[in-house]
Amino acid sequence: MNFFNENDTIYLLENNEKICYAKLDKNNIASFYVKPNMRYISYGKSLLLHCVEVVKLRGYSELYVDTNDIGFSNLLEKEGFILENGRYVYKDLDKTLNKQKSVFNVSLFSFLLNLFLSIAKLFVGITFNISCIIADGINSSSDCITNFLVVVGSKISNSEENEKYPFGYGKIESIFSLLIGFIMVVSSVVAIIDSIDNINKKIYYDNRYIVYFFTVLFIFLKVIQYLYVRYTAIKYDNLLLKTLIKDYLSDILLSTFVLIGTILSISISKNIDIVLSTLINLYIVYQGAVIVVQNTKSLLDAQNRGLLDKVKSILYQDSNIHYIHDIYMLSSNHNIYIYADVRVDGNLTVTVSHELVEKISLKVRKEIPKIKRVTLHVEPIY
Numbered sequence: 001m002n003f004f005n006e007n008d009t010i011y012l013l014e015n016n017e018k019i020c021y022a023k024l025d026k027n028n029i030a031s032f033y034v035k036p037n038m039r040y041i042s043y044g045k046s047l048l049l050h051c052v053e054v055v056k057l058r059g060y061s062e063l064y065v066d067t068n069d070i071g072f073s074n075l076l077e078k079e080g081f082i083l084e085n086g087r088y089v090y091k092d093l094d095k096t097l098n099k100q101k102s103v104f105n106v107s108l109f110s111f112l113l114n115l116f117l118s119i120a121k122l123f124v125g126i127t128f129n130i131s132c133i134i135a136d137g138i139n140s141s142s143d144c145i146t147n148f149l150v151v152v153g154s155k156i157s158n159s160e161e162n163e164k165y166p167f168g169y170g171k172i173e174s175i176f177s178l179l180i181g182f183i184m185v186v187s188s189v190v191a192i193i194d195s196i197d198n199i200n201k202k203i204y205y206d207n208r209y210i211v212y213f214f215t216v217l218f219i220f221l222k223v224i225q226y227l228y229v230r231y232t233a234i235k236y237d238n239l240l241l242k243t244l245i246k247d248y249l250s251d252i253l254l255s256t257f258v259l260i261g262t263i264l265s266i267s268i269s270k271n272i273d274i275v276l277s278t279l280i281n282l283y284i285v286y287q288g289a290v291i292v293v294q295n296t297k298s299l300l301d302a303q304n305r306g307l308l309d310k311v312k313s314i315l316y317q318d319s320n321i322h323y324i325h326d327i328y329m330l331s332s333n334h335n336i337y338i339y340a341d342v343r344v345d346g347n348l349t350v351t352v353s354h355e356l357v358e359k360i361s362l363k364v365r366k367e368i369p370k371i372k373r374v375t376l377h378v379e380p381i382y
Contacts, residue, residue: 001043001163003050010054012047019043022051027060032072044075046163052079052090061094077362078373099236104155106232106241111147113225114140117218124214133215135191136258139251142187146180146247150240170332174298177243177291184247184288188281196274215259222252237334243291250284301330311338311364311371318360320344322381335372338364346380353378 004011008024020034020043029051034044055063065076065088073088081088121137124130153176161168226248233241257279312324327340344353361374 001046003047005054010047010051012043012050014043020047022047024051024054027055027058027062028064028066032065032067039071042163044072045079048075048079049161052093056093056097059094059097061092063090063093064088074358077358080365080372099238102232103236103238103241104151106229107147107150110225110229110244111144111151113221114143114147117221118144120214121218124211128211130211130262133211133258133262135194136218136255139187139191139254142183143247143251146183146244149176149179150244152176153240167330167332167337168335170335171299173239174295177240178295178299180240180243180247181288181291181295184250184291185285188284188288192278192281192285196278211262212259215255215262219252219255219259222248222255226252239334243295246287246291247284250287254281254284298331301328303328307336307368308338310368311340311374314364314367315340315342315360315376317363318356320348320356321360334370336368336370338371338374339377340375341377341379343379343381346382348380 002013004013009021010024011018011021013019019038020032022029022033023031032044032048034047052063063081065072065081066086067073067076067088073083076088077083079090081090118137118140121133121140125134125137153172156169156172159169226245229241229248230245232238233245261274308327308329312327315321315324321342321344323343325341325343327338330337330339342357344356348356357376357378361376364374365371
């Protein structure tokens with residue numbers, strides 16, 4: 001399956017055969033056609049979602065559709081269109097695009113800053129023979145790797161869902177967050193081992209105020225980075241960035257202890273630096289382990305019983321639904337997919353049963369916006 005755009009008419013092709021097409025007039029679907037013998041097998045859905053992506057990339061905030069066709073109207077409502085003033089509208093396209101751009105830009109900024117910090121810390125540490133700053137530079141190098149993963153992961157996770165990957169690429173965020181957690185654990189354990197190796201080593205410092213200046217500068221830059229990434233992560237509720245800010249907060253604490261340890265080790269004893277850096281690295285190991293556990297649960301689709309109970313309560317608001325069983329959820333990025341078996345009166349016709357589940361499914365999605373799709377298997381009460 002692939003798409004072909006010709007003079008604002010988008011065709012969906014299967015084995016080089018035109019299956020359906022949509023005529024776009026700026027941000028309005030002027031016409032939408034699927035071959036009669038190819039309807040009801042998801043070609044229309046694939047074309048519609050592709051139109052949403054095309055209009056979004058053109059910079060429009062909304063996509064409009066005028067239709068009186070019942071089947072097409074049902075498809076539009078399923079895929080998130082809202083009926084307003086007699087026509088269907090898909091809103092907030094610009095917000096989605098701005099979110100993708102902002103997440104990518106902040107990830108790229110963090111990668112470049114950490115690259116600078118790692119080089120600068122290693123240079124200062126080696127030049128002035130300060131092992132804790134060298135270790136901090138190695139930690140910043142691992143941050144470069146995590147930032148690179150975030151840049152790549154954010155690009156992949158925002159890719160359009162397709163026939164091969166119907167739930168999209170959202171799981172990539174959990175996979176990359178898992179890798180970040182492992183990197184945090186491994187780099188911190190290595191730093192702890194390095195600190196232990198440096199116990200009782202005598203080191204003589206020159207130009208201590210230059211060392212203090214650079215250490216304070218590194219902390220200041222890291223705080224700026226943390227605040228910027230945290231703002232973006234909370235604004236767009238991005239899993240990868242939320243994982244990063246935990247790492248960055250640990251880095252700020254680590255760099256602060258490096259500063260304190262450097263001052264105390266110059267003034268009193270080198271071992272003070274080692275003890276402090278070991279404690280903070282143990283904290284980073286803990287944070288990394290938490291990230292690993294959380295994202296492992298996400299990849300294994302751990303069930304949110306509170307959310308499922310809320311879905312069940314909404315479904316039971318319809319008196320035609322008598323029993324609900326085998327309800328579970330799948331998640332991909334910020335999207336949640338609900339599956340459940342429901343029992344209704346066995347005398348209801350197929351048409352009435354279908355209209356029933358479509359209506360109640362739409363209600364669930366309206367009340368819980370992060371749920372993208374609700375699939376209900378209707379069973380009769382015998």
